[in-house]
Amino acid sequence: MRKREYLGQLELMVLLAVVRPAKDAYGVLISREIAEKSGREVAIASVYAALERLERKGLVTASLGESTAERGGRARTYFQPTALGLQEAREAYDTLTRLSSGLAAPVGKPA
């Protein structure tokens, strides 16, 4: 079994949110995606902190977009998953699916 560094809950949510969208993912979009899917609002700064950690682990890459007047002349940073990031997301999903199989009754989910 290979030794791996586990992702925190927020890191995993952010990674999945980066993998998901059809268009390029950036701070606001990722934060909105997590809020919609999890029902909990996440501060944009927390999203960027998680993205920084994911980038350090080589799971996402960042690229600078164009600056706009609406953003006070500041550019968006877009994030894309790397091959390792996609593999990590897949493995995390598989692990969670395997671990949660047969748990419907104990966690109170209707059968």
Next chain:
Amino acid sequence: MMRRELPIVATWLLMHFGSSAYAESLAGDLIEQFHQGRSRWWYWRQVAIALVLSRADVMPIVFRCAAAVTAVLGLILITDRFSSPCPSTVTPALITLAALGLGVVGMSGRRAASLARALVGTVALVMLGAGTLSWASTTRSERCAGTCMCTQARAVAP
């Protein structure tokens, strides 16, 4: 449509004290959201979170140093309480409790629940503020009277 005025101070704080590699993009995101109708309160809250996160690794050290300084101050005030003719009981008690609170927050690190930590930290800071104010008011009233009022009271008493 008229554009709302951006919270300039909050943006300045973010740009100067937020150490994230993405501070520019974060500021841009906040400005974009603000212009799309988010409130001033929301903007300030986001900036506060960003500032705390960018200093998250040094916060326990800051709290530990503050606790040490406050503890020394508390000791000085306790000593003063026994040697001074005008002893204040409230001030040393408040400062000592504040030192204990700050110490607990600094030592607990990530083990303690963040809500409990925030609560203890806030109470400690309030106590430190109240202690400092009470100390300042005692010192001021003594200085205004020219001499200690207690000494005067003792001298007048039969």
